Amino acid sequence: MDFLKSAIGSAIAKGGGLPFSLGDKVDIGDSVWSLHNATKRDDGSDCSVFVFHIDANRSRLPLAKNAMHKSRTLRHPGVIKVLDTIENEQYLYIITERLVPLSWPVKRRSLSEETAKWGLYTVASTINFINAHASSVHGVVRASSVFISQSGEWKLGGFDILSSMKEDDAIIYTYGSIVPDAARYTPPEVVKGGWDVIKQNPLAAVDAYGLAILIFEVFNGSFSGGDQVGKTTNIPTSMHQSYKRLCTANPKFRLSPGHFVEQGKKHGGFFQTPLIRMTEDIDKLGLMDEAERENFINELDQLPEEFPEDFFKMRVLPELLKSVEFGGGGPKVLSATLKIGAKLSAEEFNAMMTPVIVRLFGNPDRALRVCLLDNLPLMIDSLPKKTVSDKIFPQMTSGFTDVAPVVREQTVKAVVPIITKLSDRVINGELLKLLARTARDEQPGIRTNTAICLGRIAKNLGAADRAKVLIAAFTRSMKDPFEHARAAGLLAFSATIDIYKDDDCAQRILPAICPLLMDTEKLIRDQANKTFDVYLRRIRKSAATMPDTVIPPSARAEAPSRPEPRAGAAGEHSWAGWAISSFTNKIATASGAIEPTATSAQPADVETARPASAPRPTQPSTSTTTELHKQALRPTAQPLNRSHSDRPPLVPYHDDPEEDADDVFEAWGAMDDDEAEPDPFTATTASPALSSSKAGAVPFDDGGEPDFAGWLAAKSGAAKKPLPKGLSKAASTNTVATRSSVASAKPRAVVVPKKIDTKPKEEPEDDWGDAWD
Structure with missing residues (x-):
C-alpha cells in the first residue's frame, strides 16, 4: 500500500x-x-x-x-x-x-539605479497596503521574498508567516522563528523579546526593518547580518535619511513603509523618477485628456534605453494600443507605441501589433495615416509579406490620390520600405500606375520624390519593361520646371546606369541629358556634367569592344575602291574625309557627256545632284579631271560685301522664315562654303544693263532648284538642240551669263524673259545662323 x-x-x-x-x-x-x-x-x-x-x-x-x-x-x-x-x-x-527570483539580478549587481528605485517603490507600496489596509504583518521582507514577473515588475511573495494582527492565534507568533535563515533578518527587539513583542510596538515596525535590509541588499548585492543594518554604502544619497529611519533600533521611532513612500514622492524626492510616474499613469491613460496624454508621452520619450524593456512590452504597450485604437490617442501615442514595438521579436510583434496596425490603416484619420507611413520603416521587417501585400497596401493606395498633399507625399515615400513585401504582380501593375500619376502631380515636391522613389526601387521592377519605364520617368523629370526634380532625374539616371542597354544610353539617355548641360541653374549643370561623363565613359568602353565593321568580306570585295587620298586633302578618317571622297568618286565615275553647244569650245560635264541650298560650283571652260578635283577641294574667298556690279542677278525673295529654317537645317554641309568661288548659276556678268542698274543685292534664296534650262540656253545661244530628257524646264526668271562670255571680248546680249522688281530688299546683317536657334 x-x-x-x-x-x-x-x-x-x-x-x-x-x-x-x-x-x-x-x-x-x-x-x-x-x-x-x-x-x-x-x-x-x-x-x-x-x-x-x-x-x-x-x-x-x-x-x-x-x-x-x-x-x-x-x-x-x-x-x-x-x-x-x-x-x-x-x-x-x-x-x-x-517569475524570476529578484536574488538573481541582485547577486549579479545588474540593476540600474532607476530600476532599483522603481522596484523598491513597488515593494514599499505593497508592504504599506499589507500593514495599513490589511492590518497584517508580512514578517519576512527580504530579497528572497521578492520576484520579477514577465513584465519586469517586482512582486512580493513569501507569505509563509503573513498574519493578521486581528487574530489572537496568528501563525507569526508560533512559527515565526522556524522560518529559514530567520536569525539573520529578525529585528533586534524580536531577538530579545520574541515575536509576541510585536503586539507592543507599531504594526509596521517589523516590516520597516525588513524593508531597510532589502534596500541594502539591492544596492550592495548581499546582506550578511545585523552589523550591516544602517550602513549607507552604495545607497543613493537622496535616500540616506529615510533609509536610516527605517532601521533605527527603537521600533517606536521607525519610519513606516507608508511614510517612506510619502517622503520619496515629495517634490525632488528619491521616488520622483520618470519610470515611477509612468507606472502610476499608465493605468489612467484611457481617462486622460489631450494635455495630460501629451505630457505622458513626452515623459515616455525621455526615458533612457536602460529601462526594463519587458515592462514596456507587457504593461505599457497594451495600454498604448488601446489608447490609439479606442481612446483617441492620436499620432503622438502611436509614435511611442511603434517605438516600443520595434524592440519586439517577430513573433511578439505579429501577435501584439500586426492586427492593430492593419486596423489602423483602415482608419480615415489623415494624421494617423501620415504617422503610420512615417514610421513604416520601424515595423516593416516584422510584418508578414502576405499581410502587407493583401491587407495593408490595398488600404495605402487611397493615399496616392488623397486631396491632402502631405498624405500623397508620405505615401510615395512609404513605397521604398514596403517594396520588398509586395508581389511582382502588384509592383508592375497597380503600383507603377499609381506612381505614374504622382509623377505628374501638381506639387513639385511630390514629382521629385516620385523620381527618387523609382530610382530606389528600380531593381525591384520587372526586367521586361523596367528600362522603358525608368527612361520615360526620368526623362520627364529632367524636363520639369522645378530644379530639384531635374536634379532627381539626373541622380536617378546615375544610380540606375547598370539597368540600361548600351543603345539606350547612346540614343535616348545622353540626348536627354545634353540640354541640361546649359541649364540656368549651376546645380543642375554640375550634376548634368557628372551624369553625362558617367554615361559617356560607359559608351566608350562598350564601343571599344565592338568590331571594326559588320559588313561581310564578300560585300566589301564587291564595293568600288576609293581613290588614294592626295597630299593636302582631308584624310579618310577625318570628319570631312568621307564627304569629299564621295563627291570626287561620283565625278570620276560619271559616264557620258553633255553634247557641246554651238558657242562652246569644250564639252560640259553634267553637274551631280546637290541640295537646293548648296552654292553652285564653278564650271571650268577647260580642265582635266584632276583639275576638277583640285578646284573642288580648294577653298576660295567670296567677298561678303560686293558692289552692285559684282553682285549676282536678282532672284525672287521668299519671305517665309519656317521654309528658310528648314532649308538651313537640310543644308548644314554648305555652311563652310561662304568663301567659295562665285556660284556659276548666279554668277555676276559684265552686262552694262546690270552694271548701270540701281537694283541692290537680295538675300540668298535657297528655296528652289537651280535654273538648269536657262543656263544651258545662255551657253548655246538659241538652244539649237533639245535638252536631254529630265533637264527640260521653263525659262528661268534670272538673268544668266556664262563664265566664258565674261572672258570673251564681245559682250553678249542678256535674255530677260520678264521684268522683275529690282527694288532692293532689306538685307539682315550676318543672320545665317538664326535658323539654327
Whole structure:
C-alpha cells in the first residue's frame, strides 16, 4: 500500500494529472518551497509552480499551508498573481504567473539605479497596503521574498508567516522563528523579546526593518547580518535619511513603509523618477485628456534605453494600443507605441501589433495615416509579406490620390520600405500606375520624390519593361520646371546606369541629358556634367569592344575602291574625309557627256545632284579631271560685301522664315562654303544693263532648284538642240551669263524673259545662323 502511494505521488510530482507540465527547477535559496518553470496544458502559456513536499518537510507544513491560503486571498498589483492552488497527500502546489527570483539580478549587481528605485517603490507600496489596509504583518521582507514577473515588475511573495494582527492565534507568533535563515533578518527587539513583542510596538515596525535590509541588499548585492543594518554604502544619497529611519533600533521611532513612500514622492524626492510616474499613469491613460496624454508621452520619450524593456512590452504597450485604437490617442501615442514595438521579436510583434496596425490603416484619420507611413520603416521587417501585400497596401493606395498633399507625399515615400513585401504582380501593375500619376502631380515636391522613389526601387521592377519605364520617368523629370526634380532625374539616371542597354544610353539617355548641360541653374549643370561623363565613359568602353565593321568580306570585295587620298586633302578618317571622297568618286565615275553647244569650245560635264541650298560650283571652260578635283577641294574667298556690279542677278525673295529654317537645317554641309568661288548659276556678268542698274543685292534664296534650262540656253545661244530628257524646264526668271562670255571680248546680249522688281530688299546683317536657334 505504501508502495502504491509512493508511485502515485511520484506521478503527480512529474505532472501526471495536473493542469501544468513541470519544467526546470529554479534556485531561490533557502526556502520551504521549491520553484519550477512550467507550462499550462490548456493553452501552452508559461507559468511558475511553487512545490512543497509534505513528507520531506512536515515540520514546516503550517508555513506552507499559510502561504497557500494567503496567496489565494490577498489581491494587489504588487503581489504575486496566483492562477491556482492544488493540495494532495504528498504535495502542495501554488501555480502563479511566470517569475524570476529578484536574488538573481541582485547577486549579479545588474540593476540600474532607476530600476532599483522603481522596484523598491513597488515593494514599499505593497508592504504599506499589507500593514495599513490589511492590518497584517508580512514578517519576512527580504530579497528572497521578492520576484520579477514577465513584465519586469517586482512582486512580493513569501507569505509563509503573513498574519493578521486581528487574530489572537496568528501563525507569526508560533512559527515565526522556524522560518529559514530567520536569525539573520529578525529585528533586534524580536531577538530579545520574541515575536509576541510585536503586539507592543507599531504594526509596521517589523516590516520597516525588513524593508531597510532589502534596500541594502539591492544596492550592495548581499546582506550578511545585523552589523550591516544602517550602513549607507552604495545607497543613493537622496535616500540616506529615510533609509536610516527605517532601521533605527527603537521600533517606536521607525519610519513606516507608508511614510517612506510619502517622503520619496515629495517634490525632488528619491521616488520622483520618470519610470515611477509612468507606472502610476499608465493605468489612467484611457481617462486622460489631450494635455495630460501629451505630457505622458513626452515623459515616455525621455526615458533612457536602460529601462526594463519587458515592462514596456507587457504593461505599457497594451495600454498604448488601446489608447490609439479606442481612446483617441492620436499620432503622438502611436509614435511611442511603434517605438516600443520595434524592440519586439517577430513573433511578439505579429501577435501584439500586426492586427492593430492593419486596423489602423483602415482608419480615415489623415494624421494617423501620415504617422503610420512615417514610421513604416520601424515595423516593416516584422510584418508578414502576405499581410502587407493583401491587407495593408490595398488600404495605402487611397493615399496616392488623397486631396491632402502631405498624405500623397508620405505615401510615395512609404513605397521604398514596403517594396520588398509586395508581389511582382502588384509592383508592375497597380503600383507603377499609381506612381505614374504622382509623377505628374501638381506639387513639385511630390514629382521629385516620385523620381527618387523609382530610382530606389528600380531593381525591384520587372526586367521586361523596367528600362522603358525608368527612361520615360526620368526623362520627364529632367524636363520639369522645378530644379530639384531635374536634379532627381539626373541622380536617378546615375544610380540606375547598370539597368540600361548600351543603345539606350547612346540614343535616348545622353540626348536627354545634353540640354541640361546649359541649364540656368549651376546645380543642375554640375550634376548634368557628372551624369553625362558617367554615361559617356560607359559608351566608350562598350564601343571599344565592338568590331571594326559588320559588313561581310564578300560585300566589301564587291564595293568600288576609293581613290588614294592626295597630299593636302582631308584624310579618310577625318570628319570631312568621307564627304569629299564621295563627291570626287561620283565625278570620276560619271559616264557620258553633255553634247557641246554651238558657242562652246569644250564639252560640259553634267553637274551631280546637290541640295537646293548648296552654292553652285564653278564650271571650268577647260580642265582635266584632276583639275576638277583640285578646284573642288580648294577653298576660295567670296567677298561678303560686293558692289552692285559684282553682285549676282536678282532672284525672287521668299519671305517665309519656317521654309528658310528648314532649308538651313537640310543644308548644314554648305555652311563652310561662304568663301567659295562665285556660284556659276548666279554668277555676276559684265552686262552694262546690270552694271548701270540701281537694283541692290537680295538675300540668298535657297528655296528652289537651280535654273538648269536657262543656263544651258545662255551657253548655246538659241538652244539649237533639245535638252536631254529630265533637264527640260521653263525659262528661268534670272538673268544668266556664262563664265566664258565674261572672258570673251564681245559682250553678249542678256535674255530677260520678264521684268522683275529690282527694288532692293532689306538685307539682315550676318543672320545665317538664326535658323539654327
